[in-house]
Amino acid sequence: MIQIEGLEKSFGENYVLKGIDAVFEKGKTNLIIGRSGSGKTVFLKSVLGLYQSDHGEILFSGKKISEMDKKQRNKLRQEIGMVFQGGALFDSSTVLENVMFPLNIFSDMSAAEKKERAEFCLERVDLKTAHDRFPAQISGGMQKRVAIARAISMNPKYLFCDEPNSGLDPETSIVIDSLIREITHEFGITTVVNTHDMNSVLEIGDKVLFLKDGVKAWEGSKDDILNSDNQDIVDYVFRSSLFKKVKDALRKGV
Amino acid sequence: MIYGLFNGMGTYALLMLRVFRKPERWSEFRKNVWREIDHLGLDSVGIVAIISLFVGAVVTIQTALNLEDPLIPDYYIALATRESIILEFSPTMISLILAGKVGSNIASTIGTMRVTEQIDALDVMGINSASYLILPKIAAAIFFNPILIIISIFLGLVGGVFAGDLTGMISMADFEYGLKLGFIPFYIAYALIKTVIFAFLISSISAFFGYTVKGGAIDVGTASTAAVVNSSVAIIVANYFLTDILLS
Numbered sequence: 001m002i003q004i005e006g007l008e009k010s011f012g013e014n015y016v017l018k019g020i021d022a023v024f025e026k027g028k029t030n031l032i033i034g035r036s037g038s039g040k041t042v043f044l045k046s047v048l049g050l051y052q053s054d055h056g057e058i059l060f061s062g063k064k065i066s067e068m069d070k071k072q073r074n075k076l077r078q079e080i081g082m083v084f085q086g087g088a089l090f091d092s093s094t095v096l097e098n099v100m101f102p103l104n105i106f107s108d109m110s111a112a113e114k115k116e117r118a119e120f121c122l123e124r125v126d127l128k129t130a131h132d133r134f135p136a137q138i139s140g141g142m143q144k145r146v147a148i149a150r151a152i153s154m155n156p157k158y159l160f161c162d163e164p165n166s167g168l169d170p171e172t173s174i175v176i177d178s179l180i181r182e183i184t185h186e187f188g189i190t191t192v193v194n195t196h197d198m199n200s201v202l203e204i205g206d207k208v209l210f211l212k213d214g215v216k217a218w219e220g221s222k223d224d225i226l227n228s229d230n231q232d233i234v235d236y237v238f239r240s241s242l243f244k245k246v247k248d249a250l251r252k253g254v
Numbered sequence: 255m256i257y258g259l260f261n262g263m264g265t266y267a268l269l270m271l272r273v274f275r276k277p278e279r280w281s282e283f284r285k286n287v288w289r290e291i292d293h294l295g296l297d298s299v300g301i302v303a304i305i306s307l308f309v310g311a312v313v314t315i316q317t318a319l320n321l322e323d324p325l326i327p328d329y330y331i332a333l334a335t336r337e338s339i340i341l342e343f344s345p346t347m348i349s350l351i352l353a354g355k356v357g358s359n360i361a362s363t364i365g366t367m368r369v370t371e372q373i374d375a376l377d378v379m380g381i382n383s384a385s386y387l388i389l390p391k392i393a394a395a396i397f398f399n400p401i402l403i404i405i406s407i408f409l410g411l412v413g414g415v416f417a418g419d420l421t422g423m424i425s426m427a428d429f430e431y432g433l434k435l436g437f438i439p440f441y442i443a444y445a446l447i448k449t450v451i452f453a454f455l456i457s458s459i460s461a462f463f464g465y466t467v468k469g470g471a472i473d474v475g476t477a478s479t480a481a482v483v484n485s486s487v488a489i490i491v492a493n494y495f496l497t498d499i500l501l502s
Contacts, residue, residue, distance in 0.1 A: 048378055077380025088375040091366075102379055105278050160378075 001026050002047070002158065002190055007056035009039075009046050016042045018214040019056070026157075027188045029181055029204045031195055033236070034211035040194045043211065044162055047192070048082065049073075060158065078106050081151030081189075083161040087143040089135040089150070095122070096131040099149045106154065121149040125179055141172035145179070152183060159184065161193040165200060173197060177204050198237050201225070210236065226250055266462045272384040273392070273458070286390035287397075294356045294391065294457075295398030299405065301355060302348055306339075306406040309347070310413030313338050318423035328424045332414065332432025337441070339410040345445040346493050348406045349452035352399065353485040357460035360391055361481035364464030365474035373465070388461040392454060399453035400446045407445070444500050451496065452489050459485040 002024040009017040016039045024030040032040050045051045047058055049065065058065045060076055068076065089098050099118040103109060109117065122131065125145040130138050135146070144164055151159055161180060165173040177197075181204040184191040195201065201208055205222035210233045218233040225237050226247065238247040277283035317334045364387055367373050376383035411433065418424035424432075463481035467473050 045374075050374055050377060074380045077378065080378060082375065082378040084371040084375060086370055088371040090372055090375075091370075104282060105379070105381060 001061060002192070003057075003059040003062075004047060005057040005059070007043070007046060007058065008054045009042055009051060010054055016214050017046065017053070020211070020214075020216050022209055022216065022219070024190050024192050024207065026190045027185060028206035029184050029191045029193060030207045030209065031193050031201055031205045032209050032211060033195060033201055034217075035236070036196075038211040039214045040211055041162060044160060044192065044194050048080065048160060049077075078102075078154055079157040081154065081156035081159045083144065083147045083151050083159070083164050085163040085166055087135065087140075087147040089143055089146055091135055094132050094134055095127065095138065095146050098135070098146055099153050101150065102154045118149075118153060121153045122146070124152070124183070125149045126175075140167050141169075141175070144168065144172075144176055148176075148179060148183070152187070152189075155187070156189060159189045159191040161191070161195075163194055163196065165195065165197045170199070173199060174203070180204060198240070198243060201237055208233075265466065266459070269384055269388075269462055269465060270458060272382060273388045273461075275382055275385045275389075277385060277389065278381055283390060286386075287393050290390045290394035291398050294359065294394055295402065298352060298355060298402060301351065302402050302406050303409050305351060306344065306348065306409040307413040309343060310335065310339060310410030311417030313343065313410070314414035314417045315421060315423065318418065318421075328428040329432030329435060331418065331424045332429040333435050335414040336411065336433050336437070339414070340407055340441050340445050344403050344406040344410060345448040345452065346489065348403060349399070349449060349456065349489050350486055352402070352453075353456045353460075353489060354482050356395065357456050357481045357485045358478045360457060360460035361464035361478040362474055364388070364461055365467040365477045368465060368467045369470055369474060384465065388458070388465065391461055392457045395453040395457040396450055399456075400449050403445060403449045407442075447500065448493065448496050451492060455488045455492060456485045459488055 002022075004020060004022045004024075007017050007020045008015070020039075020043065022030075032043060034040050042051060046053045060079075063072075063076075065073065065076070089095075090101065093101065096115070096118055099121050100114050103114040103117060107114065119131070122128065125148050127142060127145050127149065130142060130146075135143055138146070148161075148164075159180075164176050164180065168176065177200050180191060180193065183189065193200070193204075202222050202225075205225075207221060208219065208225065209216060210218040210230075212232060218228065218230045220228065225233055228234055234247070238244050314331060314335045317338070318328075318331045321331055321334070364373075367387070373383045373387070376386060415426060415429050418429050419426050460481035463477040463484065464474075467477045
């Protein structure tokens, strides 16, 4: 479980996060949504420690990051998997080497065990044939799957995904969403996903956190959105004409 | 401008403090050093060889043309060529060329990793990205650049021998005699000491500009240019102080 208490972050005079509280539970996919500039990425990077927050506490499994020493922080980082927006795969390494990378650095497995673990992770994301190819030689969807395989290679307790569906076609987006949900439930991971994809919200949003102008404007499950009193979240999720029709149909019980 | 200079130097110093840390895993570090030696060192042998061979030839011809005095023996052409190549051309000029070739490679590689979030990925994994990416490059440059300079000195002198012989300005026997005349072995040490320091400047300054890139492709290009310009200026300035300290 991850708890966030009063998280604040500013860049000079620009206050991006204005005291956000949130709880992300184990075994659930927690989605962060909001318009561009609402603070989603800064929120995610602050929780990950890539940005130093100004105020607030972040607790992983009840332990405050601010009270951890360097060794504990490094251990925590090894329990975190991250899927970046562009995949962030290492260009000069093959698909298999990318997935083996965290194992090479942190694990004491033998070379054969590392390879076996990496192959298991690649098989788990349905990539069995691209082991020897470089990231530039595979499609965007495959790159995202490799990134997920790399993220789960160390058996993480926490999985963070920044816009995992950006730049992907609808069919591949559904595959990635399903994969994230399955992995979360299968391995009991606390998953936090930043997304703009409303399909993802309605498909895998065990918990949805809606950010607006750096504050938490709403939170609930995907099933709560339709009947929410908060017009902002309803308008945001059901903004496109297609989603408006879906909303109307759902309300009429069609 | 002054603030920017000191701010940049401070950031560079802080980055170097992060770079010179114990690697996460020595086996991975060794593997990375060998890969960098291949990328940054072995790939530069060709350009260093061609430039050294022809510049050695040109130095010999120009020296011969400027020493057209019957009272000055021909072997002085070889002596002057030797001193020019060992003291200045090979360590300094070749380092400047490497600042262009290797420096831009380092800055653009690390800069691209920064803008495509590959460095963030390392940080999230709990890896000291500065040390993981930069230390092998510095180690490879410090180890291999002196080898490049030795090759450059040798080929520069070979170029001089052949140019002198082919143009009839100095015979091979005179050239050989001139090369040995009054040779000071410390000059080789001087050239190698300069090379090691220049190698550090090239690799660390270029890595600094790449590592601190913010933005996109244009910014990577700008950082690459800044890396070459700044490491070249650093080499020239350091050359003055090193010459003063080591040869005075």
